[in-house]
Amino acid sequence: MHHTRPAAALAVLSMSACLLAGCSTGPEGDSGRAQASPVAARAAHTPHIRLNAADGQKHVSVRRGGRVTVAAGKITKVSLATANGRVVHGAVSSSGRTWAPDAVLDHDTAYRLTVVAAGAGGREATKGIAFTTVAASDRFTGTFTPGGGSTVGVGMPVSFTFDKAITDRKAVESAIEVGSSSGQAVVGHWFGPRRLDFRPQQYWKAHSVITVGIHLDGVKGAKGAYGEQDRTVRFTVGRGQVSTVDASAHRMTVVRDGKPLRTLLITAGAPNSTTWNGQMVISEKLTSTRMDGATVGFAGQYDIPDVPHAMRLSTSGTFVHGNYWGPDSVFGHSNISHGCVGLNDVKGGGDSHQDGAWFFDNSLVGDVVVVRNSDDRTIAPDNGLNGWNMSWDQWKAGSAR
Structure with a gap:
């Protein structure tokens, strides 16, 4: 039986063919013949080999230096x-388009x-290069907090410390790259050549997920300082x-999700050893620790081995x-601490x-503690994870982007 194609289908097919062939219509409406350039045709079928190093390059990444990617063709x-x-x-790879060494290269x-x-x-392309990988002594590493998988408070910045300037x-x-599921910028x-912190304008939105993409592999941070880290970590804001x-009132009010949770009686710094004012972030929790005055300029004034x-x-x-060493009467009434x-x-x-x-059981690393009405100045933003004590304009001025 003979079938006839519908006219609409023929029109679509004709137009598709015309677009693919690069047709043109003359003044009389006649279709011109497709004039495919021989050079363009060759280029369309010649594979493109992409490598992660240039010929003669030094300080090449041990993780990426030997990898190969091919477009418009397959590796043979x-x-x-x-x-x-x-x-x-x-x-x-199964696609035939990438090749990778079985292990990282030697430094x-x-x-x-x-x-x-x-x-x-069957058109072939060949590419060859010689390169030298980075020396182990020429690497730099950034340690960072918080760790992947952790749950932190709304004030927790992402803080990197580099082992080289x-x-x-x-x-x-x-x-x-640091991004939040909340969409906050x-x-x-x-803070100097070895520390880089990231934060939004306001505290993180509660229950958001923060993604940190660390793509330092092959990045030159300084002479003799090349990155190797390439990973993505995520943490959750609680x-x-x-x-x-x-x-001055000797009290601390704990507010959770906008609602007062509890007011605690406290003792803050004595007149000759006042407490910093400002927004401070809990950076570490210790069930018990030794506090020796000699380590903070109060030698001989205290050494408590088991501060809870x-x-x-x-x-x-x-x-x-x-x-536990102060009498109950000082809490809520006087400031006696260092x-x-x-x-x-x-x-x-x-x-x-x-x-x-x-308070320990109900606090997270990254929670904010704000101190007010102390007879002292505001804490320096780089003294701990306390960059919240800078205005947003001041913070942005410290970006290198």
Whole structure:
């Protein structure tokens, strides 16, 4: 039986064919013949080999330096060997478009890489390079907090500390992407050449998920400083808790998700050792720790081996912690500490009903503690994770992007 195509289908097919052939219509409406350029036709079928190093390049990444990607074709042969002839084995992907070594390359080693690929119609392309990988001594690493998988408070910045001074701050900052499921814009700020923090304008939205993409592999941060890290980590923001200490009223009000949760009686810094004012972030929680005055400029004034329920607020030694050695009468009435915020507690910290234990159990790293009405200045933004004490304009001015 003879079938006739519908006219509409023929029209669509004709137009598709015309577009594919690059047709043109003359003044009389006649279709011109497709004039395919021989050069264009060759280019369309010639595979394109992409490598992660240039010929003669030094300081090449040990993770990416030997990898191969091919467009408009498939890999037919890869040869990767050290300058002294040791062969590096690898595998082609199922698509035939990528090849990777079985293991990372050696540091400070010369390699020769040759790739052959075939395109449609059997047209071949070959590319060969020689390169040298980065020396182990020329690496830099960024340690960061918080860790992947953790749950933190709304004030927790993403803070990187680099083991070498960074001179190309823009390259390093641009290789780290921090985003939030809340959609909040996140900006980096450099505290000197070794520290880079990221935060939004306001505290993180409660229950949001923060994604940190660390793509430093191959990034030159300074002379003799090349990154190798390439990973993505995620952490979760918990409920929103901000506690405000009124040093003159000797009280701390704990507010969770906008609602007052509890008011605790405290003792803050004595007149000759006042507590910093400002927004401080809990950076560490210690069930018990030793506090020696000699480490913070108060040698001989105290050395307590078992301070319970200690939560760090500054690098310089400010904590919120349980206090079992002060008489009950000082809490809510007078300031006797050497700069910390003290809560009533018992030796050993074993009584969960004590204020020190309660606050410890109900706090997360990343929670905010705001101190007001202390006879002292505002804490420095880089003393701990306390960049919230800068205006948003000041914070953005410290970005290298």
